[in-house]
Amino acid sequence: MSAYTAKQNILQQVDGSATFQFSTTKIISSITGPIEVARPRNEKPTEAFLSISVRPSTGTPTTREAFLEVKLKKILSCMINMEQYPLSEIQIVVQILESGEREQFTCMELACAVNSLYLALLNAGISLKASFLSSFCASKDDNIIVRPTKEELDTSTANHLSVFSISDGKADELIYSDSIGKTTETELFSALAAISSDVNKINETVREVILQSVVDDYVWKF
Amino acid sequence: MPHIDNTLPIPNIITLHSLLSGNPPLRPSLRQLTEPRPLEISIASSTEYGHIEVKLGETYVSCKVSAQITSPYEDRPFEGTFAIGTEITPMCSPAFTSGVNADFSTAAPAIVPATAISVNNIDSNKEGQTSATAATNNINNNNNNNNNDNAVTMGGGAVMGLAADQAATEILLSRLIEKAVRRSNALDLESLCIIAGQKCWAVRADVRFLNYDGNLVDAASVAVITALLHYRKPDVEVIGSGEGSELVMYDEKQREMVPLSVLHIPICVTFQFFSTESVERNIKGENANSLVNNKNYIKENSDNDDDDLERMDIDNDAPRGSNEIIIVDATAEEELLSQGSMTVTLNSNKELCQISKSGGLNVDSVRILECCQIASDIVNKWTKEIKKVLAADIEKRRDLRAERVLSVVNDRSTE
Numbered sequence: 001m002s003a004y005t006a007k008q009n010i011l012q013q014v015d016g017s018a019t020f021q022f023s024t025t026k027i028i029s030s031i032t033g034p035i036e037v038a039r040p041r042n043e044k045p046t047e048a049f050l051s052i053s054v055r056p057s058t059g060t061p062t063t064r065e066a067f068l069e070v071k072l073k074k075i076l077s078c079m080i081n082m083e084q085y086p087l088s089e090i091q092i093v094v095q096i097l098e099s100g101e102r103e104q105f106t107c108m109e110l111a112c113a114v115n116s117l118y119l120a121l122l123n124a125g126i127s128l129k130a131s132f133l134s135s136f137c138a139s140k141d142d143n144i145i146v147r148p149t150k151e152e153l154d155t156s157t158a159n160h161l162s163v164f165s166i167s168d169g170k171a172d173e174l175i176y177s178d179s180i181g182k183t184t185e186t187e188l189f190s191a192l193a194a195i196s197s198d199v200n201k202i203n204e205t206v207r208e209v210i211l212q213s214v215v216d217d218y219v220w221k222f
Numbered sequence: 223m224p225h226i227d228n229t230l231p232i233p234n235i236i237t238l239h240s241l242l243s244g245n246p247p248l249r250p251s252l253r254q255l256t257e258p259r260p261l262e263i264s265i266a267s268s269t270e271y272g273h274i275e276v277k278l279g280e281t282y283v284s285c286k287v288s289a290q291i292t293s294p295y296e297d298r299p300f301e302g303t304f305a306i307g308t309e310i311t312p313m314c315s316p317a318f319t320s321g322v323n324a325d326f327s328t329a330a331p332a333i334v335p336a337t338a339i340s341v342n343n344i345d346s347n348k349e350g351q352t353s354a355t356a357a358t359n360n361i362n363n364n365n366n367n368n369n370n371d372n373a374v375t376m377g378g379g380a381v382m383g384l385a386a387d388q389a390a391t392e393i394l395l396s397r398l399i400e401k402a403v404r405r406s407n408a409l410d411l412e413s414l415c416i417i418a419g420q421k422c423w424a425v426r427a428d429v430r431f432l433n434y435d436g437n438l439v440d441a442a443s444v445a446v447i448t449a450l451l452h453y454r455k456p457d458v459e460v461i462g463s464g465e466g467s468e469l470v471m472y473d474e475k476q477r478e479m480v481p482l483s484v485l486h487i488p489i490c491v492t493f494q495f496f497s498t499e500s501v502e503r504n505i506k507g508e509n510a511n512s513l514v515n516n517k518n519y520i521k522e523n524s525d526n527d528d529d530d531l532e533r534m535d536i537d538n539d540a541p542r543g544s545n546e547i548i549i550v551d552a553t554a555e556e557e558l559l560s561q562g563s564m565t566v567t568l569n570s571n572k573e574l575c576q577i578s579k580s581g582g583l584n585v586d587s588v589r590i591l592e593c594c595q596i597a598s599d600i601v602n603k604w605t606k607e608i609k610k611v612l613a614a615d616i617e618k619r620r621d622l623r624a625e626r627v628l629s630v631v632n633d634r635s636t637e
Contacts, residue, residue, distance in 0.1 A: 011433045012280055013315040013554075024269075028432065032316040055311060058288045058428050093313040095430055097284065098267060 016124025020116035025100030033090030048085035258551035272453030280435035285445035302414020315434035406575035454479030491597035494560035
């Protein structure tokens with residue numbers, strides 16, 4: 001199982017920013033919004049427009065990054081209170097600093113991006129329907145490895161990623177699930193169970209990170 | 223409906239006032255005019271090579287170098303390729319929109335993309351500043367320019383500032399970095415050749431602008447060159463010859479990784495100019511004090527027949543009291559207010575790699591030389607800093623156990 005670290009409020013020019021790191025995978029995300037919509041055709045009369053751009057650690061964005069953008073949009077548009085920001089845009093940039101996995105996999109980067117975006121959204125003060133966190137696992141010979149390393153991921157038969165909403169400090173509803181590889185129904189269910197318990201664990205650290213940044217930001221000291 | 227950007231920081235007019243009318247001129251941070259912000263270089267990954275993060279005050283840039291094996295360009299069979307990717311995302315400032323992609327770095331080394339944008343007749347100004355003889359052209363040009371005064375209004379010359387057009391900013395920024403690092407031959411491309419005409423290394427440096435607080439160019443140039451110096455590529459060997467030759471790549475554990483051959487360390491220093499006179503006055507004529515010095519210089523050096531004409535121009539102009547104010551390492555606010563900028567690239571041997579002044583305020587050639595002197599001191603300071611960080615990292619990565627094993631093998635005991 002790989003270690004993880006998180007940090008909020010790193011960049012000055014944007015409204016919210018955060019980094020999240022799963023061992024070798026490191027991602028920094030930034031949120032600006034709600035702002036005026038950059039292109040008038042993107043303006044939505046009843047809800048916010050999410051402009052998400054994912055930037056790879058090396059080279060120019062490819063279809064792989066575009067695919068990640070679509071996935072992130074699916075996750076975020078149901079977690080952000082979109083109706084609260086009609087006619088405006090929420091600008092989201094996800095910069096992959098260290099990829100940490102092979103090109104054919106995206107689970108480490110996606111899980112990392114979701115978690116860093118959650119922290120960045122909180123930092124930006126964007127209204128959310130619920131807290132959410134993500135984790136991933138790999139399955140190999142009926143074994144579930146939560147948060148596998150790069151090598152474990154290479155030798156696995158399937159990998160699963162899911163995002164859970166959090167209420168009362170516990171993983172609550174399944175928001176998003178994504179699997180690649182050959183798997184069975186029972187394996188998927190046991191993977192979901194493993195991920196939800198891992199999300200509980202991550203949540204404890206993430207709460208501390210948020211608490212720390214609230215303490216740091218607190219200006220009304222007497 | 224034109225889009226109005228409400229995300230630009232609003233410059234404080236008091237800042238401009240304190241810079242222009244203060245005696246001595248004061249920057250908002252009370253920093254000296256020729257003193258850069260503290261430079262902070264850190265190595266992002268403790269295991270991988272070539273990932274550097276640079277902080278210049280609040281400006282935050284990261285650079286990652288990667289290498290792949292490809293086939294070389296047909297017209298350059300003995301050279302590898304080197305590309306720099308500089309893309310500005312809204313992450314560094316919401317004033318930059320995503321989507322405008324200026325990636326010239328994939329162009330062949332022989333082909334240099336031409337400037338497609340016209341930013342206040344770049345050429346005439348740039349050349350006009352570098353030689354005294356060309357000053358004639360410059361003044362003539364300026365007279366022609368009198369009509370389009372707004373070309374040198376606030377922000378017009380601040381090419382690297384947010385006030386300028388974003389696409390132009392991005393193109394100029396990437397071209398500047400390209401010119402400074404790639405075209406000054408900082409990276410020896412011939413050493414990247416593996417099999418002539420067939421296999422070579424393609425080195426790529428990806429610059430990521432994370433936070434914008436002015437002076438992206440200087441921070442990026444330091445990040446790129448430090449990352450190149452830090453990067454290690456895996457060792458390769460060609461086994462056999464002719465048809466049946468094989469290329470073997472050794473990983474980190476099998477053979478020590480090979481550093482890139484970096485020939486010199488070019489570093490950019492950007493100056494911002496502020497005029498203490500009204501903009502109109504500055505276009506019309508040059509500064510009186512410096513022109514008195516300048517006149518002698520022109521007399522000695524130029525056999526130009528226009529010389530008399532030109533001097534007449536100067537004599538007609540009313541004397542001016544004060545010089546323009548030149549600052550280094552401007553913050554975002556100062557960049558927004560500035561009326562012109564110039565980027566000088568030097569290495570620690572005081573070799574001038576490039577000088578770029580695209581539009582903005584006209585500055586005497588003497589002042590340009592002064593700027594180069596200031597830049598040279600900064601470059602020396604930053605080069606030392608880069609070397610210090612790299613030396614500390616090498617020390618940190620030393621594997622004492624492996625070194626002992628190797629030294630035992632090679633030990634020749636003399637009993």
